[in-house]
Amino acid sequence: MEALLIEGDTILAAFWMTIRLTAVSALGSLVLGTLLTAMRVAPLAALRAAAGTYVSVARNTPLTLVLLFTGLGVGANLGVELSDDIATNNFWLACIGLTAYTSAFVCEALRSGLNTVPVGQAEAARSLGLGFVKTLRLITLPQAFRAVVAPLGSILIALTKNTTIALVVGVSEASVRMREMIETYGDQVIQIFLGFAAGFVLLCLPMGLLFGWLSRRMAVAR
Amino acid sequence: MTQEALIVLDRVNKRFGDHHVLRDVDLTVSKGEVVVIIGPSGAGKSTLCRAINRLETIDAGTITVDGTPLPAEGKALARLRAEVGMVFQSFNLFAHKTVLDNVVLGQVHVLKRPKDAAERKARELLDRVGIGGQAAKYPAQLSGGQQQRVAIARALAMDPKVILFDEPTSALDPEMVNEVLEVMTALARDGMTMVVVTHEMGFARRAADRVVFMADGEIVEQDTPDGFFTAPGSERAQSFLAKILTH
Numbered sequence: 001m002e003a004l005l006i007e008g009d010t011i012l013a014a015f016w017m018t019i020r021l022t023a024v025s026a027l028g029s030l031v032l033g034t035l036l037t038a039m040r041v042a043p044l045a046a047l048r049a050a051a052g053t054y055v056s057v058a059r060n061t062p063l064t065l066v067l068l069f070t071g072l073g074v075g076a077n078l079g080v081e082l083s084d085d086i087a088t089n090n091f092w093l094a095c096i097g098l099t100a101y102t103s104a105f106v107c108e109a110l111r112s113g114l115n116t117v118p119v120g121q122a123e124a125a126r127s128l129g130l131g132f133v134k135t136l137r138l139i140t141l142p143q144a145f146r147a148v149v150a151p152l153g154s155i156l157i158a159l160t161k162n163t164t165i166a167l168v169v170g171v172s173e174a175s176v177r178m179r180e181m182i183e184t185y186g187d188q189v190i191q192i193f194l195g196f197a198a199g200f201v202l203l204c205l206p207m208g209l210l211f212g213w214l215s216r217r218m219a220v221a222r
Numbered sequence: 223m224t225q226e227a228l229i230v231l232d233r234v235n236k237r238f239g240d241h242h243v244l245r246d247v248d249l250t251v252s253k254g255e256v257v258v259i260i261g262p263s264g265a266g267k268s269t270l271c272r273a274i275n276r277l278e279t280i281d282a283g284t285i286t287v288d289g290t291p292l293p294a295e296g297k298a299l300a301r302l303r304a305e306v307g308m309v310f311q312s313f314n315l316f317a318h319k320t321v322l323d324n325v326v327l328g329q330v331h332v333l334k335r336p337k338d339a340a341e342r343k344a345r346e347l348l349d350r351v352g353i354g355g356q357a358a359k360y361p362a363q364l365s366g367g368q369q370q371r372v373a374i375a376r377a378l379a380m381d382p383k384v385i386l387f388d389e390p391t392s393a394l395d396p397e398m399v400n401e402v403l404e405v406m407t408a409l410a411r412d413g414m415t416m417v418v419v420t421h422e423m424g425f426a427r428r429a430a431d432r433v434v435f436m437a438d439g440e441i442v443e444q445d446t447p448d449g450f451f452t453a454p455g456s457e458r459a460q461s462f463l464a465k466i467l468t469h
Contacts, residue, residue, distance in 0.1 A: 043295070118312075118314075120310060120312050120313075120314035121314060121316060121317065123277055123308075123310070123314060124308070124310065124314035124315070124316065124373075124376075125316070126277065126300075126303060127275055127277065127303055127306070127307075127308035128303065128304065128327070128328035128332055128376070128380060129300045129301060129302075129303045129304025129305075129328065129332040129380070130300065130328070130331060130332060131296075131297065131300045134331055138327065138331060139316055142318055143317060143318050146318065220317045220318050221317065221360060221362035221363075222317050222362055
């Protein structure tokens with residue numbers, strides 16, 4: 001146990017990085033996922049096709065590949081620099097990769113949510129003179145969001161755990177810290193594993209509870 | 223009643239695959255006129271009603287509203303829809319908005335009215351249709367009759383030139399039909415231009431200026447309510463009336 005106690009501060013710092021990766025990528029995925037959803041139902045066929053292709057590619061590519069692509073492809077090869085500080089640069093590259101990947105899942109969840117909104121809601125909105133964007137923004141998407149709160153919660157939990165793959169871009173989040181500790185404290189591997197696993201459960205369990213509660217609270221009565 | 227034409231349909235045709243739902247429909251609705259469309263199921267009544275604000279596209283012919291041909295899409299179509307109110311069979315109140323917000327939304331986001339003015343107008347209209355006390359509730363907390371009256375208030379809030387009613391009482395429990403028909407009758411009396419698809423013959427007799435009888439996608443005949451109900455000219459109208467009035 002003492003390894004976990006001695007390294008308490010560095011473990012917390014590593015989990016703090018996990019939380020930051022999760023928070024930024026979650027926000028990014030929500031925005032990009034919503035945009036993709038709007039594109040997938042847009043009146044313009046080109047927009048629908050573009051979003052559909054994007055979702056198919058991002059959803060069916062392993063996250064490790066996506067992150068390697070952002071790290072090595074976008075970062076190293078194309079030389080995209082988001083910050084002078086290498087750690088900060090890697091952080092943002094990881095967030096881009098995680099967002100690119102997760103937004104495809106958010107899009108699919110939201111699209112299934114849109115399908116639960118009766119067609120009459122959009123017809124009523126259009127008959128008042130609301131255009132495509134306002135109908136989506138004011139009427140159909142808000143109801144779609146409320147319908148998919150629980151699946152969005154699952155996506156957030158998956159994202160939290162997926163941040164461990166940011167190690168391939170060189171971000172020192174919880175799983176990197178765990179590996180380092182296993183090398184230093186070779187006699188306490190099991191305890192270290194259990195400690196970090198508990199950390200993730202502690203992080204994810206409240207999310208599940210919160211989203212379960214939210215989905216009941218926000219459900220639209222029909 | 224003035225004779226100025228507000229809605230003009232000229233040789234309107236529509237097909238759903240092999241099914242020819244609207245055949246060469248010509249119809250003119252004047253300002254202030256109440257036109258009730260009746261006929262058997264599948265006659266194309268609802269399709270006709272929905273075509274007037276282009277919720278249903280047409281294959282041939284023209285539809286003109288207040289002198290302007292129905293725009294195909296985009297901002298011009300949205301503007302036109304704002305001038306043409308619509309009341310649906312299934313109410314279609316925005317389920318995630320309160321009753322008040324349902325009536326405010328179009329005023330604020332389409333007509334760009336200030337929020338407080340829009341709320342004042344919404345409350346007036348809700349009082350007018352007899353549900354002022356329910357403004358803070360959500361649609362699902364209301365009865366069908368109350369929801370449909372909110373839907374009428376929502377349409378009225380846009381100060382439309384005409385309101386289209388697509389079987390407004392068909393989804394209601396029998397005891398709630400009258401409360402909705404009373405609101406519609408009052409509107410008709412106040413001079414609102416209305417196109418009403420309905421099976422309520424009592425309402426047609428009482429409130430209509432003209433009854434249009436449709437069957438198999440065609441307008442078979444049209445007349446004043448008295449003329450139509452006492453002496454229908456066509457065989458199809460006679461057999462339709464015989465079926466519904468003998469019970």
